[in-house]
Amino acid sequence: MSADDGQASCVQASHVHEEHAVFWAVRGVASDLEVAGIQRSLAPGQGLFVPAGTPHGASRASTTALVVLFVDPGAWVEAPTQVASVVVNAALRELLVHLAEFAMPKEQRLRAQRVCLDLIADEPHVSLALPVPRDPRIEVIARAILSDPADDRSLEDWAYLTSASARTVVRAFRAETGMTFAEWRSCARMSAAVELLGEGIPVGVVARRVGYATASAFSAAFHRMMGRPPHRFLPERGVDVR
CATH class of the missing domain: 1.10.10.60 (Homeodomain-like)
Incomplete structure (x- = not known):
């Protein structure tokens, strides 16, 4: 599991990753995400699960509020099988930021990462898809x-x-x-x-x-x-x- 702000790992042009991705807004609203040709808006607390191999594009602008969490498919066997809305609540955001900024022993990090996956919950009708x-x-x-x-x-x-x-x-x-x-x-x-x-x-x-x-x-x-x-x-x- 790794977190990234989208600057290097995601680009605006459509592309795919071998890992699952969970997109969320670190502040305000992120509306600069397109998945399988559909624009998405993510407000605070909202996230979007994008399965490995799904075409998507994300803004690289320095002003973007968008953050992406990458997850090895083998480490999350319970992951959704298609694009899905998920909850990324305050507790999960704080833990993800902590994992991204601070070092810790490998076993402790693995336990914390498992907690992150457990905190991601299904929430239907939460993100807005707008085909342009x-x-x-x-x-x-x-x-x-x-x-x-x-x-x-x-x-x-x-x-x-x-x-x-x-x-x-x-x-x-x-x-x-x-x-x-x-x-x-x-x-x-x-x-x-x-x-x-x-x-x-x-x-x-x-x-x-x-x-x-x-x-x-x-x-x-x-x-x-x-x-x-x-x-x-x-x-x-x-x-x-x-």
């Missing part, structure tokens, strides 16, 4: 919404602006993302919301920034999609992991 379309007919729409999630133009409006038919836009979104336009926009809004909440921005302000008229409507939609209320994605207090 590549089809040029709708990529411009997707990029515009990603830059301004509060943009409330209808599918027909977007079709007119891009000189395409509404039917073409509908089919392209379904083919490229597996979602309807409305479903994809909701996912994009929640992805933006997770990032804003991770920066400590109040729920009411986040609601307006991602296109909801009221905090209650946003909270209901967020809880329905993410499985947790928005306030659970605000930064943890009293935990300082560097």
Whole structure:
């Protein structure tokens, strides 16, 4: 088991590792991870298990909050068999940082590593997968919404602006993302919301920034999609992991 900040071992271009990888955010929100062509956003406490051999790309920027933990497949026979959301709670983060920064006898380190694996728990509906379309007919729409999630133009409006038919836009979104336009926009809004909440921005302000008229409507939609209320994605207090 080894931890790395992604600077050397992971690159933005798609690649694979012989080891399993567990990605997590050391601070704030990390949204610069792509696994099997799907963008992922990880808020504090969230992790993503990526099995050995799975194509992925991760930011090498010095500002990234993303950290990756590598695990020898032979050392973790209980590991998930596919990409899965996991919990990386404060206790696990502190222990991983301690293992990365301090030397200790081999047997003690092995015991601590086993504790780390035991602390990683399954947590469905915790990380947000956002497929970004590549089809040029709708990529411009997707990029515009990603830059301004509060943009409330209808599918027909977007079709007119891009000189395409509404039917073409509908089919392209379904083919490229597996979602309807409305479903994809909701996912994009929640992805933006997770990032804003991770920066400590109040729920009411986040609601307006991602296109909801009221905090209650946003909270209901967020809880329905993410499985947790928005306030659970605000930064943890009293935990300082560097």
